[in-house]
Structure formats: C-alpha cells, structure tokens
Amino acid sequence: MSGSETEVAAGQRYRVGYALQPNEMESFIQPSLLDYAKQRAIDLIQIDFSTPLQKQGPFHCIIHKIRTQRWKNHLHKFVVAHPNTRIIDPPKFIYRLEDRYKRVPQTVIKDLENLGNDTVRTADQAFIVRPHNLDHIEEWNFTFPIIAKPYEADGGAGSHEMCLVFDYDGIRTLSLPRVLEEFVNHGGVVFKIYVAGRRVNCVKCKTLGDIPEEGLGPLKGVLPLSSVLNSGEDQDDAVEKAEMPPQSLVDELSNSVREVTRLNVFKVNLMRDVKEPTRYVLIDIKYFPAYAKMPSYEPFITDFLFDVVTTEPEEPEYDKYTTLNIIPSP
Structure with a gap:
C-alpha cells in the first residue's frame, strides 16, 4: 500500500514545519495549499526563527530552503534530539546544487543513453573562474551564441542574471566567475519536470526563441x-x-x-534539439522550485508530504545532519 493510500487513524494529524525565505513563502504557502493539506490531516506550521527550533516541535517533518550557517546549526541540533523527524532535504545534498560546477553531474544521465527512440544529454559547459582563464579564450573554439550564467546558484537575485554572449569580446566583459553553456535551438519551448519524491509532473513553457543558423547579423557583445x-x-x-x-x-x-542527488524536491529543465527531435538537452536542476507555478500544485505537494509522514524511509543512512530520507519508489 502506498503512502497516499494509507488511511489516517481517527484524530491523527501530522505537523509539517516549513522554513522558507519570505519571497518563497509568499508564493508557496498559499491559502489553497493550507486548506488542502488540512483536509489530508497535515498541518503546515511556519517555523519562527526568533525561537529555538527545539522549542517549536514536535514535527513529523520539516521542509526548508534556508542557506545560512545558523539555520544549519539549528537543524543539526534538532535532528540529534529528534532523529525520527523527516528532513526534506539534508543540507549537505542541497548545497551541492548551489555550485553550478557540480550542479549537473554527468552521472545523472550516464545510464540514459537510449530511452526508446529518445536520448538525453547535458548541455556542454565551460567554467571561467579567474581573469587569466581569458588569456587564450579564442583557443576554446566556442560556437556562438552561448549563455553565460553566474557561478553560484543559491536562489538569490544574482543567480538569475544570465545573458547571451555573441563573441569573444563579450566573454571578456563578463564579471567572474561564470559558467558558459552552449545554446541549443529548441523551438522556443522548455519542458519543466517538477519532482516531489516519487511524484512527477512535466509542463511546457515558452523561453528564448531560436537563432537563425544563417548568421547572427549585427549582434555583438552581450545581451x-x-x-x-x-x-x-x-x-x-x-x-x-x-x-x-x-x-x-x-x-x-x-x-x-x-x-544521484539524493534529493526529494527539485525541478529539471529539459529542451528538445530542433535538429534532432528525438534528442533532449538537460540544462538545469533547481532545488525546491516555484511549485505554485505548476497547475494543481496543492494535491501534488500534499500527497508528497503525506507519503513522507506515513512511509518509512528506504534504508535510512544516518549522517551528522539527518537520515537520507529518500521516498521509496512505488
């Protein structure tokens, strides 16, 4: 019997604490989600940062997206005192996604060589960390345009400051460090795969349009x-x-x-290569995305949380922060 099919004992309720940045809390914690969760015996409780975490329990589960060392220490102390509380997700796994250099591990797709008639690959990337990396940049043989992304992907405003670069002079104007990523013509559509445990929903959205192969015309520098x-x-x-x-x-x-990431809540961005319609390019993985942008996110998130609080972890492994808490596959 799956977690979503588990019957709730009479009077049983589950306390799920949430610790989010104000802007994320405003978009994610909607009245519709609170009401829907309440109907499934789940009470979503805002964690008060002015009060020690250990005085705010008990919690059956904590979901969070706070990156400060202070929060990390509070969470550590709480888990040591309350090892049965499920943590979504362990900080050490979340932090791996904040460095774009480690963000899309090749091991994610090494076993996905062929899925029927479709293939998946990661976008080619290069990393420019220090000014001396620019000394022989022409030897890198980039095919322009390319996308330049900030090195850090911590969810702050700066992590979204991306641009298109049309020549080597444009690369030289970039603030460093930067990640440079190939641009793939993709029909102006990105597929966003939202994941919450074993629950998956794929939606399509518009994005950058294609760039004609016949040339970039007068486009130079950075946009x-x-x-x-x-x-x-x-x-x-x-x-x-x-x-x-x-x-x-x-x-x-x-x-x-x-x-590979040992995370439960994330989003994968995928594009279809217009030159090869059965070929897809994985361009990004984001932790705890803006689920509220997804249609019917309330049951999607609530059913996931219900799975978490009613299902035993799959072979839990204890570390200094918490168990892995990977939701078992169906």
Whole structure:
C-alpha cells in the first residue's frame, strides 16, 4: 500500500514545519495549499526563527530552503534530539546544487543513453573562474551564441542574471566567475519536470526563441537574457503545439536525478534539439522550485508530504545532519 493510500487513524494529524525565505513563502504557502493539506490531516506550521527550533516541535517533518550557517546549526541540533523527524532535504545534498560546477553531474544521465527512440544529454559547459582563464579564450573554439550564467546558484537575485554572449569580446566583459553553456535551438519551448519524491509532473513553457543558423547579423557583445525573452503570439502558439516528451523518458530522468542527488524536491529543465527531435538537452536542476507555478500544485505537494509522514524511509543512512530520507519508489 502506498503512502497516499494509507488511511489516517481517527484524530491523527501530522505537523509539517516549513522554513522558507519570505519571497518563497509568499508564493508557496498559499491559502489553497493550507486548506488542502488540512483536509489530508497535515498541518503546515511556519517555523519562527526568533525561537529555538527545539522549542517549536514536535514535527513529523520539516521542509526548508534556508542557506545560512545558523539555520544549519539549528537543524543539526534538532535532528540529534529528534532523529525520527523527516528532513526534506539534508543540507549537505542541497548545497551541492548551489555550485553550478557540480550542479549537473554527468552521472545523472550516464545510464540514459537510449530511452526508446529518445536520448538525453547535458548541455556542454565551460567554467571561467579567474581573469587569466581569458588569456587564450579564442583557443576554446566556442560556437556562438552561448549563455553565460553566474557561478553560484543559491536562489538569490544574482543567480538569475544570465545573458547571451555573441563573441569573444563579450566573454571578456563578463564579471567572474561564470559558467558558459552552449545554446541549443529548441523551438522556443522548455519542458519543466517538477519532482516531489516519487511524484512527477512535466509542463511546457515558452523561453528564448531560436537563432537563425544563417548568421547572427549585427549582434555583438552581450545581451541580458531578460531582454531577448519571447512573449509574442507566435511563441505562445509554438508552446501549445509542442509535443511533450515521452512519459517514460520523464520518469526515467527524474528517477535518475533523484537517486544521484539524493534529493526529494527539485525541478529539471529539459529542451528538445530542433535538429534532432528525438534528442533532449538537460540544462538545469533547481532545488525546491516555484511549485505554485505548476497547475494543481496543492494535491501534488500534499500527497508528497503525506507519503513522507506515513512511509518509512528506504534504508535510512544516518549522517551528522539527518537520515537520507529518500521516498521509496512505488
């Protein structure tokens, strides 16, 4: 019997504490989610940072996206005192995603060579950390344009300051460190795979349009990504007509990412290469994404939390922060 099918004992309720940044809390903790969770015997409780965490329990589960060392210490002390509380997710696994250099491990897709007629690969990347890395930049033989991303991906405003770079002079103007990533023509559509434990939902959204192969024309230097995002009716039409990736591919990829990262709540961004319609490019993995942007996110999140609080961890492994708490596969 799965966690979602488990019957709740009469009067049994589950306390789930949440620790989120104000902007994330505002978007995620909607009245609709609180009400839906309450109907499933789950009480979502805001954690008060002015009060020691150990005085705020008990909690059956804690979900969080706070990156300060102080919070990490509070969580550590709480878990030592309350080892049965499920933590979504252990800090040491979350922090691995904040460094883009380690963010998309090749091991995520090494076993996904062929899924039916479809393939998945990661976007090619290069890392420029120090100014001397620019001395012989032309020898890197980039195919322009490329996307430049901040090195850190901690969810702050700076982590979203991305741009398109059209030549080597443009690369030299970038603040460092930076991640440089290949640009793949993809029909102006990105597939966002939302994952919460064993629950997966793939949605399609518009993004950058394609760049004609015949040339970049007068485009030189750098352009902020926000200034080239498409918002016209043609782009909306392209999204509507775009075929979703096969569900088998979505499931296989999300399971692989989950096993490698040991995380429960994340989003994978995937694009389809227009040159090879059966080839997909994995461009990003984000921890605890904006679930509220996903249709019907309330049952998606609530059923996940119900799984967490009613299902035993799969072969838990204790470390200095908490058990791994990986939700078992169905």
